Amino acid sequence: xxxxxxxxxxxxxxxxxxxxxxxxxxxxxxxxxxxxxxxxxxxxxxxxxxxxxxxxxxxxxxxxxxxxxxxxxxxxxxxxxxxxxxxxxxxxxxxxxxxxxxxxxxxxxxxxxxxxxxxxxxxxxxxxxxxxxxxxxxxxxxxxxxxxxxxxxxxxxxxxxxxxxxxxxxxxxxxxxxxxxxxxxxxxxxxxxxxxxxxxxxxxxxxxxxxxxxxxxxxxxxxxxxxxxxxxxxxxxxxxxxxxxxxxx
Numbered sequence: 630x631x632x633x634x635x636x637x638x639x640x641x642x643x644x645x646x647x648x649x650x651x652x653x654x655x656x657x658x659x660x661x662x663x664x665x666x667x668x669x670x671x672x673x674x675x676x677x678x679x680x681x682x683x684x685x686x687x688x689x690x691x692x693x694x695x696x697x698x699x700x701x702x703x704x705x706x707x708x709x710x711x712x713x714x715x716x717x718x719x720x721x722x723x724x725x726x727x728x729x730x731x732x733x734x735x736x737x738x739x740x741x742x743x744x745x746x747x748x749x750x751x752x753x754x755x756x757x758x759x760x761x762x763x764x765x766x767x768x769x770x771x772x773x774x775x776x777x778x779x780x781x782x783x784x785x786x787x788x789x790x791x792x793x794x795x796x797x798x799x800x801x802x803x804x805x806x807x808x809x810x811x812x813x814x815x816x817x818x819x820x821x822x823x824x825x826x827x828x829x830x831x832x833x834x835x836x837x838x839x840x841x842x843x844x845x846x847x848x849x850x851x852x853x854x855x856x857x858x859x860x861x862x863x864x865x866x867x868x869x870x871x872x873x874x875x876x877x878x
Contacts (some may be wrong), residue, residue: 632747635803635869635870635871636662636802636803636804636805636831636869636870637661637662637663637802637803638662638663638664638665638666638797638802638803638804638805639652639655639659639662639663639665639804639805639806639830639866640665640667640789640794640798640804640805640806641655641664641665641666641667641668641807642667642668642669642806642808642813642816642817643666643669643670643809643813643838644668644670644671644672644693644785645666645668645824646692646696647692647809648666648668649656649666650859651807651859651862652664652666654859655863655866656815656866658863658866658870659870660866660868662870663797664844665791665793665797667740667788667790667791667793667794668678669787669788669789669790669816669817669820670781670785670786670787670788670810670812670813670816671785671786671788672693672697672759672784672785672786673695673783673784673785673786674696674697674719674782675697675781675782675783675784676817677780677781677782677794679701679705679708679709680716680755680757680778680780680781681708682753682757682789683710684709684710684744684751684753684778685710685751685752685753685754686710686712686713686714686751686754686755686769686778687709687710687712687713687714687716687724687753687754687755687756687757687808688713688714688715688727688745688754688757688758688766688767689713689714689716689720689721689723689724689731689757689758689847690715690716690720690722690738690741690756690758690763690766691716691720691758691759691833691858692719692720692723692763693759693781693783693785694720694757694758694759694783695720695723695724695726695727696783697757697782697783698727698782699727700759704712709755710755711728711729711730712729712730712731712750713730713731713732714731714732714741714744714745714748714754715730715731715732715733715734715741716734716736716737716738716740716741717734717735717736717858718733718734718735718858719859720733721816722735722808728744731782732744736857737763737764737836737857738763738764738765738766738876739764741764741766742766742769742770742773745770745775746770746773746775746790749775750775752775752776752777753775753776753777753778754767754770754775754777754778755778755779755780756778756779756780756781757776757779757780758779758780758782759781759782759783759784759785760781760783760784760785761785761812762779764782765834766779767779779840782863785812787816789820790824792822795824797827797828798821798824798827798828799824799827799828800828801824801828801878803829803831803849804829804831804832805829805833805866805869806829806831806832806833807835807862807866808832808833808835808839808840808843809832809835809839809862810835810839810840811836811839811841811842814834814839814840814841814842814843815842817842818842818843818846818855820843821831821846828850829848829849830846830847830848831848831849831850831851831869832846832848832850832851832852833851833852833853833854833862833865833866833869834851834852834853834854835847835853835854835857835858835861835862836853836854836857837853839853840853850869851866852865
């Protein structure tokens, strides 16, 4: 393994709200380090028609879906149940902030489906989600005998890397790029191919699916978090900032 200099820059490509929260954690854990936020996805919220029928519970698979729900009209909100199943703790906390009785599966779509089936609520359920989803939550629950309808509440629109991020990529300092979704990874990979960066790049992916688009790029290191959550991402980043770290070339 080759000895590498300690990275001095972290580029965050998450949506702005999540990036701001993760930036605080990065600074608290690894300071001194410069953090650049350049979101590659921005939400466009929709005004969907909700099915005019009673539901026993909602399903949220992202914080952005909760934010979309917050933007519903009073008449739309009145159609919704108070119970909510959420994919992770942050999503559950956001839902609780809107007054829902939310519980977290503390995992991914597989964990969420399993938790709902164990709980065996009465049907039907309503899944509020973005244009792109993973895990076919509604389809799997319906196939298991628990009717679940789904409504698209937002779209994630691709954004370019900003000028500050592009400038950092052309400098000599090593950069850490935590990547939190397969779609963000694909957009980032395409942007980096166009940018042809000079800086050594250390990718930290939240999952194998997220890592896949990054493997075709030149990189100083690429690692995958042990669990799909922010704390596991920080733990995987930690060796990069250790004094006299020795990293895979």
